[in-house]
Amino acid sequence: MATAPPSRSRDLDKLLLRPGHLVVPNFEPGPELRDDIKEYVKVLVVGAGGLGCELLKDLALSGFQNLDVIDMDRIEVTNLNRQFLFRLEDVGKPKAEVAAKRVMERVSGVNITSHFCRIEDKPLDFYSDFSIIVLGLDSIEARSYINAIACGFLEYDSDDNPREETVKPMVDGGTEGFKGHARIIVPGMTPCFECTIWLFPPQVKFPLCTLAETPRTAAHCIEYAHLIKWDEVHSGKTFDPDNPEHMQWVYSEALKRAELFGIQGVTYSLTQGVVKNIIPAIASTNAIISAACALETLKMVSGCSRTLSNYLTYNGVEGLHTKVTEFVRDKDCLVCGPGVLIELDTSITLRKFIDLLEGHPGLLLSRVSVTHRGKNLYMQAPPVLEEMTRSNLDLPLFDLMDKVPKDIVHVNGMAGKGDKKQSCLRKLRVVFKGIDVVAVEDMVLGASF
Amino acid sequence: MRSDFERILKVNQQKEVRSPLNSRRPIPIPAFLAGIMIKLFKVKEKQRELAENANGKPPVKKQSAGELRLHKDISELNLPKTCTISFPNGKDDLMNFEVTIRPDEGYYLGGAFIFSFQISTMYPHEAPKVKCKTKVYHPNIDLEGNVCLNILREDWKPVLNINTIIYGLYHLFTEPNHEDPLNPDAAAVLRDNPKMFESNVRRAMAGGYVGQSFFNRCI
Numbered sequence: 001m002a003t004a005p006p007s008r009s010r011d012l013d014k015l016l017l018r019p020g021h022l023v024v025p026n027f028e029p030g031p032e033l034r035d036d037i038k039e040y041v042k043v044l045v046v047g048a049g050g051l052g053c054e055l056l057k058d059l060a061l062s063g064f065q066n067l068d069v070i071d072m073d074r075i076e077v078t079n080l081n082r083q084f085l086f087r088l089e090d091v092g093k094p095k096a097e098v099a100a101k102r103v104m105e106r107v108s109g110v111n112i113t114s115h116f117c118r119i120e121d122k123p124l125d126f127y128s129d130f131s132i133i134v135l136g137l138d139s140i141e142a143r144s145y146i147n148a149i150a151c152g153f154l155e156y157d158s159d160d161n162p163r164e165e166t167v168k169p170m171v172d173g174g175t176e177g178f179k180g181h182a183r184i185i186v187p188g189m190t191p192c193f194e195c196t197i198w199l200f201p202p203q204v205k206f207p208l209c210t211l212a213e214t215p216r217t218a219a220h221c222i223e224y225a226h227l228i229k230w231d232e233v234h235s236g237k238t239f240d241p242d243n244p245e246h247m248q249w250v251y252s253e254a255l256k257r258a259e260l261f262g263i264q265g266v267t268y269s270l271t272q273g274v275v276k277n278i279i280p281a282i283a284s285t286n287a288i289i290s291a292a293c294a295l296e297t298l299k300m301v302s303g304c305s306r307t308l309s310n311y312l313t314y315n316g317v318e319g320l321h322t323k324v325t326e327f328v329r330d331k332d333c334l335v336c337g338p339g340v341l342i343e344l345d346t347s348i349t350l351r352k353f354i355d356l357l358e359g360h361p362g363l364l365l366s367r368v369s370v371t372h373r374g375k376n377l378y379m380q381a382p383p384v385l386e387e388m389t390r391s392n393l394d395l396p397l398f399d400l401m402d403k404v405p406k407d408i409v410h411v412n413g414m415a416g417k418g419d420k421k422q423s424c425l426r427k428l429r430v431v432f433k434g435i436d437v438v439a440v441e442d443m444v445l446g447a448s449f
Numbered sequence: 450m451r452s453d454f455e456r457i458l459k460v461n462q463q464k465e466v467r468s469p470l471n472s473r474r475p476i477p478i479p480a481f482l483a484g485i486m487i488k489l490f491k492v493k494e495k496q497r498e499l500a501e502n503a504n505g506k507p508p509v510k511k512q513s514a515g516e517l518r519l520h521k522d523i524s525e526l527n528l529p530k531t532c533t534i535s536f537p538n539g540k541d542d543l544m545n546f547e548v549t550i551r552p553d554e555g556y557y558l559g560g561a562f563i564f565s566f567q568i569s570t571m572y573p574h575e576a577p578k579v580k581c582k583t584k585v586y587h588p589n590i591d592l593e594g595n596v597c598l599n600i601l602r603e604d605w606k607p608v609l610n611i612n613t614i615i616y617g618l619y620h621l622f623t624e625p626n627h628e629d630p631l632n633p634d635a636a637a638v639l640r641d642n643p644k645m646f647e648s649n650v651r652r653a654m655a656g657g658y659v660g661q662s663f664f665n666r667c668i
Contacts, residue, residue, distance in 0.1 A: 036487055040494040129497065131490040141571055148513060165489055194514050197574065202606070205576075209589070209597040209629040231593045301487055334514050369524035374512050376540050382526045384533075388540040410512070412521040425521045 009034065012063045015304040027303040038065040038109075041301055044130040045069045046119060046146055048095040050281045051136025051173050053085045054290030056099055059134070060107040062298045067103075068130070070115040070122070071096040082283035119145060128153055128168070134297055135172040136290065140200055143172060147185065147193035148335055154187045156338040156429065162188030169300055173293040175285045178316040182292035182308070184300060190310045191327045192336035203277070218258060218265035222274040225253035241276050250275060288314060332426070339408060339427030346398040346432050350378055353397045357411060363426065368413040372401055380413070398432055405435035515572040519543050522611040532615050544568045547582070548615055552622040556647055560585075560654045560667045564596075564618060566611070576605035577614060583667050586653035588625050588636035592662060596621070597631040634660060 007013070016034045019027065043064050045055050048071035059067055075083070075090045075098060085102040086095070094116035104112055115122065119142060127133070127149050137143050150168040157163055170185040172193070185192050210216075211224040230239050230250065240246050251271040258266040272278060292312055299305045308324050315321045331337060340362050344353065350370065357365040370377040377392050377400050379385035392400060401407055412425040523543050526534065533549045536542060548564045562585055567578040579601055580594040589597045598617050600609055630636030639646040649659045656666030 033487065036491055040491040041487070042490075042494070131486075131493070140574070144513065144571070165493065167489075169486070197514075198607075200574065202574070205602040205605070207597065207599060207603045207629070208595055209631050212591070212597075212631050213633060228591070228593070228595060231595070235593075301490070303486065334517055369520065371512070371517070371520050374516070374541060376520070376543070379540070380524050382523065382528065382534050384535060385523070385540055410517050410520070412524055423521070423525055425517060 009063055015298075016063075016302055020304075022305045024303040024306055029304075033302060034063060037063055037301060041131045042066045042068070042129060043297065044127070044133045045136060046133060046142070047071055047136035047138070048083075048099040048114075049073065049079070049136065049138065050082050050283070050286040051175065051290050051293075052095070053083045053099055054286050055134055055136050055173070055294060056103045056112065057085070057107075058290055058294030059297065060103050060110040060112070062294055064297075065110050067100075067110065067112045068115065069096045069100055069112060070117065070119060071099075072116070072118045082281055082286060084283075124149065124152070130168070132297060132301060133168065133170045134293055135170060136293075137172075137174070140197070143174075143193050144197070146170065150185070151187040151192050151194075151336040154336060156188070156341075158341065160338040160341070162338075171293045171296050171300070173289040175281065175289050176279050177282055178285055180285050180289040180314045181312060182289050182296065182314075183311040184296050184307050185310075186300075187336045188338075189329075191329045192333060194335040195330040195333045196311075196327050215257065215261050215263065218254075218263055218270060219274045221257040221261070221263055221266055222250065222254040222271050224257055225250045226275050229253050229257075247272060247275065285314070285316065288316075334410065334425065334427050337427060339429045341429045341431065343431050343433055344397065346396065346434065348397055349394055350397050350400060351393040354378065354393075357413070363415065364417060365411060365413040365415055365424075365426070366421070368411050370409060370411050372407065372409045375400075397430070401430070406431040513570045515568070515570045515574075516544070518573055519568055519611070525610075526612055526615075528612070528615060529619065532619060534615075544570075548618070550615075550619055550622060552619070555623045556625065556650045557587075557622040557654070560622075562622070562667065566614075573607040573610070576601050577611070579614065579618070584662075584664050585667070586632070586635055586650055586659050586662075586664060587621070588627050588630050588632055588639050589621055591631040595631060597629050599629075 013034065016037070017029050017031065019029050023029070041064060043059055043066065045052055045059065045067060046069075048056070048069050052069060052071060056067060056069060071094070073095050075086045075093055075095055077088070077091050079095075080086055080088065080091075083095070083099075085099045090098045094114070096114035096116050100112035100114035104110055127146075133146060133150055135143060135146060137146075147170065150170050153166050153168045155163045155166040167186060167188055169187070170193075171182070172185060173182050174180060184190060206220055206223055208228070211220055212228055215221050215224060226239065230253075239250075248268075251266070251268045254266045254271055258264070292308075292314075296307050299307045309326050311325045311327050313323055313325065329336070340360070342356075342360070344356075348356075354368045354370065357363050357368050367380050368378070369380045376385065376389055377397075378389045401409070407430060409428045409430050410425065411428060412423070414421040415424045415426075416422055520543060528534065531551050531553050533551075534546055535549070536546050538545055544567070546566050548566065550562045550564070552558055552560065552562075561583070563582040565580050565582050569575045569578075579596055579598075581590050581596055582594060584592060584594070596618070598614075598621060600606075600614060600617050625639060627636040627640040635646070635649070638649060653659050653664035654666070654668050656664065658664075
């Protein structure tokens with residue numbers, strides 16, 4: 001009897017086709033689960049760099065067949081040591097496109113759509129299409145942006161419980177030399193990126209007068225050339241860190257300054273490192289962190305095991321140390337928190353709305369300023385803005401909010417009574433009565449359980 | 450890329466990170482969701498296919514947490530009479546504004562100095578970028594408008610705000626400081642010959658040369 005050819009999903013099948021002690025309560029093993037993951041789950045990988053290459057490979061080999069990858073960068077020769085999907089002849093080509101092509105060549109059945117653009121260029125609809133978003137990014141800004149998008153889909157019911165069908169989970173990886181982290185973010189259930197943004201250490205910045213007068217290190221000389229000398233010589237022209245001529249200029253100026261002060265150690269690569277804040281990347285750290293992220297993605301989607309809860313740190317600097325920390329949500333988080341539900345008549349004016357907040361038992365807000373989707377509806381101060389927004393006070397809030405049946409409004413002011421007043425910033429879920437919210441929701445979400 | 454290992458270790462030691470609610474429960478909430486997640490995705494994907502050509506949501510402007518914090522800072526500004534703020538791009542762009550300082554005492558009495566503020570979306574984790582648009586003869590401000598104020602760079606903390614920065618800038622005019630020079634010539638004159646420094650400041654503010662540099666009138 002001829003033996004059947006070994007299935008590529010043999011190892012995966014052990015996780016998805018059988019029950020076990022580690023599975024979550026609603027786990028339903030079987031071929032249907034495996035096929036559903038292939039057919040219905042769409043994963044977006046953000047970033048096609050060190051982590052992104054690993055993630056695409058790991059996810060493709062973990063049975064995900066619908067992948068998208070977005071990255072705005074082109075391949076550089078210095079990427080080749082660790083971004084293993086790229087070859088010398090790919091230098092200059094978009095990372096997302098080459099990475100997608102290479103993985104599809106090697107893993108049959110997988111379909112990867114690449115997007116060579118900035119994450120900000122995509123509309124919200126683009127992000128809402130994905131079941132789960134996996135991040136392989138190198139900046140706080142980009143993480144914060146994607147986090148805000150994903151949390152923006154989250155809706156709460158009238159009891160402030162997240163509506164499951166609006167939850168857009170994320171898995172975030174990050175590495176820095178020998179250190180790294182992998183975390184899961186389930187908006188409304190685990191802390192979001194903004195809840196724990198205080199984790200990031202502040203960037204080290206040198207005093208300008210030290211740079212100008214008393215440089216002591218090579219980095220001081222480089223920052224002098226970058227921050228002070230550049231403006232002095234190129235009045236008005238902005239420095240572009242991705243322009244090699246600009247970088248070369250900063251390097252040669254830094255070198256002159258280092259000679260003047262008898263400082264050693266200014267090199268071209270250090271110049272790049274200081275100006276662009278580059279930390280050397282290590283291929284194995286990327287592999288470890290990506291593997292953790294891909295596995296968490298599979299666990300979260302399938303339920304074949306409990307996910308980590310909720311933040312894994314890995315440190316390979318001295319020996320090896322790894323640990324999972326369970327961070328807690330910031331219940332007042334402006335990005336993922338429910339906010340305070342306020343129901344209003346469409347006729348209510350902005351002035352009446354502001355009065356209402358003062359009397360609201362959960363808010364007790366005085367000296368209120370109101371902002372809605374980047375439009376400042378009323379500003380208590382400074383006088384110049386108060387004057388510009390005063391005329392809004394007598395308009396209906398419904399009209400000021402472009403007649404949407406419900407939306408998020410942010411207010412700030414002084415909360416509390418008497419001497420215990422405290423300045424605060426709050427998120428409100430404003431719902432207008434008498435507007436058919438249900439019909440609108442069905443149209444937008446198309447999901448009712 | 451930043452990971453935050455030391456901080457987390459520190460937090461772990463404080464043992465405050467586990468919520469009392471979750472500490473005894475073996476299954477975290479996301480795991481509960483996991484079992485149904487695949488079903489959610491399936492239903493959503495089927496419905497999405499059906500509704501392929503239904504109206505898409507128009508892209509709406511997202512307000513970052515940084516913008517909201519800035520909104521709070523601005524609406525709570527409490528400026529001295531010597532400082533005024535203006536918003537060249539109108540009431541809805543708070544990320545770019547100008548502050549004019551008119552010192553009411555000291556060397557710079559009578560002058561008007563305009564500072565531009567650029568706030569990044571990472572505010573308050575990143576300090577605002579502040580430049581002096583008025584060319585000024587000042588030990589701590591160079592001729593390109595770079596300002597040496599500790600809270601703008603090395604000592605910036607997210608608990609500080611726009612008000613603190615404006616007070617800091619105002620302070621530079623009442624107490625120019627020769628120890629942190631960004632204009633070393635001006636700093637040396639202030640240190641060695643305050644009388645001459647005073648007359649140099651007057652000459653610059655009235656519009657004229659101090660040494661090789663020409664200053665526009667700002668009185």
